[in-house]
Amino acid sequence: MTVLTERPAPAPDDDTPAAVGQLRLVVAGSVDDGKSTLVGRLLHDTKSILADQYDALEHVSRSRGADGFDLALLTDGLRAEREQGITIDVAYRYFATPRRSFVLADTPGHVQYTRNTVTGASTADAAVVLVDVRNGVSVQTRRHAAVMALLRVPHVVFAVNKMDAVDWDEARFAEVEADVRRVAERVGLEHTEVLPVSALTGEGVAAPAPGRADRPTLLSLLEQLPARRSLVAEDLRFAVQLVIRPRTEAHPDYRGLAGRVGSGTVSVGDEVVAQPSGLRSTVVAVDGPRGPQQSATAGQSVTLRLADELDVARGEVLSRPDSPAPAVRSLDGVVCWLGDAPTRPRQRVLIKAGTRVTRGMLGDLEQHWDVDEQRWQDGDAPLELNDIGRLSVQLAEPVAVDPYVEHRHTGAFLVIDPDTGVTLGAGMAGGRLGQHS
Amino acid sequence: MTTTAEPTTTTGLTPALADLEAEAIEIIREVVAEFDRPALLFSGGKDSAVLLHLARKAVWPAPLPITLLHVDTGHNLPEVLSFRDQVVADGNLRIEVARVEEWIADGRLTERPDGTRNPLQTVPLLDTIAAQRFDALLGGARRDEDRARAKERIFSVRDAFGGWDPRRQRPELWNVYNGRHAPGEHTRVFPISNWTELDVWAYIEAEDVPLPDIYYAHERDVFLRDGMLLTPGPWGGPRDGEALERRTVRYRTVGDGSCTGAVESDAADVAAVIAEITVSRLTERGATRADDRLSEAAMEDRKREGYF
Structure with a gap:
């Protein structure tokens, strides 16, 4: 039990308020x-x-x-x-x-x-x-x-x-x-x-x-x-959420890729590559919440228009051609198991990485994180609720996924129960925990 | 509210508010992309007005692919209803109105002895979701409003009864939202979960979001009941011993007229409202909502029954 009496809050500092964001x-x-x-x-x-x-x-x-x-x-x-x-x-x-x-x-x-x-x-x-x-x-x-x-x-x-x-x-x-x-x-x-x-x-x-x-x-x-502003310095990652194609009288030919910049910066004139398709084009416009912008940085929700009408849809990740997001057919990663039932061998699941959902199958469990000993232990016992383990996941189609240590936004994935839609696990691609891996 | 001098491309918004806007737009886009029949709860109140404003930005320049849904208790202030209709007409939007009175008239609902219709909204809401086969409902609820809402997810999957079971909530990881649900279930989505009342007003100011006039100071006949200033209407006027007085007031929230009170205020424009809230010592629901005073878990109970 904590009993407090009201007392004045500390006086505001005289410093100029820093532009630090939330x-x-x-x-x-x-x-x-x-x-x-x-x-x-x-x-x-x-x-x-x-x-x-x-x-x-x-x-x-x-x-x-x-x-x-x-x-x-x-x-x-x-x-x-x-x-x-x-x-x-x-x-x-x-x-x-x-x-x-x-x-x-x-x-x-x-x-x-x-x-x-x-x-x-x-x-x-x-x-x-x-x-x-x-x-x-x-x-x-x-x-x-x-x-x-x-x-x-x-x-x-x-x-x-x-x-x-x-x-x-x-x-x-x-x-x-x-x-x-x-x-x-x-x-x-x-x-x-x-x-x-x-x-x-x-x-x-x-x-x-x-x-x-x-x-x-x-x-x-x-x-x-x-705050998250440090993400601006990282490589560009832009997961496409939605293709905006109004086909209205006012905007008959508008075609934009809507999404939030996960990391890095994207500017008009930049060459970009969409992964996993590998299609390339150049950004011709960045439409922000208050109209056209010259560029957009990590954290901003914008719509990008490209020079070429590419078959790029939800689930693709735009990056710069010299630092593309890798397209993978299988994931090795660390998973925090959140399901009530333990993992099953070759369990069929859905994997949601960024804006892409694909079918997947859990591979063999390789290691468990031992909380008391604070190190990885070999073993293939199923993961129970709240367990942390290292495993691989086979994917039905290629997905753009980064190592989580390099990109928190595009390295994270959800493991989902295909029948109930319940979230079973929190995954981090290629995740390494401490020096004891 | 953080203030800042940092130059940004998003003129008029602080970095914190620009982040909240970007997050809300991202969430709305997830709903548009992943659901077949989304609807947006639109009461004409400030939070739903901001939500609609954000939704239109999220899909610009495309028309809004979302139907508006209003559960009309029949106890609304006329200014709010005319505002609602004006917004729909100006924006060329679709709206579905579920009238509580129709449910009372045909016996699906029974009027409560106290005349309050706020708790009666849940059944028409769920019936309309089922009839229209809405699979996602966007709402303007915020976590800072109430301690039960503080535990709500951004994507909240509900069963056919609309019930909220806090023990069975999905973990919500990163910004990877999971709204998948079984047939018969639907997902409620709260894009401005992380906004405070002050954030909403700062955004209304920066973006010039239109609101019903009752949010600003005006003269009105009111009477005092249970410590709240109510206005006479179809929900009943002053009872014996309750004196009608003309005062300068404004509303901090809009809701059922029988249980939503006005506050005395001279704040006639957005800037004055922001100044007033900044020094206010009362929360918006504490100041104006009798429905939340019913018990210490009033909101939790209504949410469990399928209320927002």
Whole structure:
């Protein structure tokens, strides 16, 4: 139970607001690590909780015999969650500081809900993984670190929480930090930060940690992390969603390829190649949401018109001829299994990669990720719900797929049940987890 | 709301809002590409007006290949209905209107003792989805509106009863959306899931999206009930002891007139509305919606029954 009294939010910095765009954040940790408290703290200290939400919270908290209010009731959305004191599903929350707006995916920590951590991490620009300073690194910490590494979340911040409970003992923090860094290295996380915080008191979150006035707080760090704009520097990948052909009186001959630029830049005059067909043409127009543009960069939804009327449809990926997306007939990759039933030998599935859906067949399982030992183990046992394994998939037709380590957008694929349409697995082509592969 | 001085090709939008716009357009295009008979829930409210604006951009210069669908409770403000009809006429769009009154008239629905028709929308909605064989429904619901909605997916597969089962939601990975469903099921899609109320208004300002006049300050006869300023209409006027007063008000949401209240406001244009919301200490549903006050899980219960 966390009881907070309202206190003023930190004053806005005087700095010029940075043009940083929105940051998509995933927060992972168990209830015991104080995740609800941390999420509540971020919302509270950025003044994102409004008066009627306070009133409703106070009313409910009081009806359950609490004084003040319980922040967990704010972050738990479903009746069963409030009744059982657990979190079942990913919840999305929104808060903003004068510098940046955030979309926060609040993911449950229970082992059986790891698929939710995968869901939250897949779209995240940054992750916050909670560690209780009193317990140090746990199995859950290792699992979260592995998932963040596997999904290649660009920045991972380990928030060592409950520092107030150990009187901000720097030696204890240093010990936990060293353990965390070993885990991070083992799973192959590149950009990690380890910060001491107390979600309960707010120190280290929005307010400086004791004795660390010159160091960034969690919030100031998150405000400064680069967002997806780094994708602009990568090779062009543009998955065609839709061919727009109005055939109206006003636009009798218009033919455009609609999609969102996954990475890189595309400009008028650029030569492009469509994969897997291999057809080539030149971009003659880039139509954006507000009319013609000279170019479009990663993240923008546009419609491209080409010089030649090619037979290019949904499912093709446009790239530059000197760095084309590879067209493959089989996938080797890492799959997080999300289905209730385990994998079956030669199981027939649908594979959705980018905007293309094709039939596929699961090949032999080669390795499992051992969460406790943090390494790959050989073996062909079926993958159960929440297992991570390495396998191959035969495809019925060629598909443009990149190695996930090179292109997060075009290297990801879904494994789908052809009968029910249910998503069975999250796949990453050619994925390597840590140095121990 | 993040402000920025970064020059962009998308004039007038901050980088954060441009990202949200691009995401919404991407989602709408997935629906147009993958479904045979998509519809767009259009109430005339601000969120559905923004959604329609985005949908037209998503397929420009092609005509919108999506039918609009409105579940009319019979308790709408006349300004909203005339706005709805104007938008349809100006845009040369198709609309299907499901009138709750027809369901009440032939006995498929029974009027509630309190006169509120918001919960009655679900049956006409599901009946119309089945009759029109709609396989995808685009809606303007946002995750910041309510804590049950905070757990909603962007692509939400529903059974024939339209029910939302939060325990059986599909994981939603990257931007690879999976709307596949069995016959008899349909998929609800929420392209502006990640927008906040302030984002919606900033977009309305930047893109000059037309809205019904009731969103801006105007004089109106209102009476106070359960802490809300209601206006007289077919849903009933003031009861004994409820005094009718003329006040300067505006609406933050539009919905069934019996349970959607106005707020006192001088905000007569978009800029003033944005300034007002920025300092408001109440959420839009908390300020104006009696239907969400029924219980702490009111929205969750309605969603489980097939409501949006």
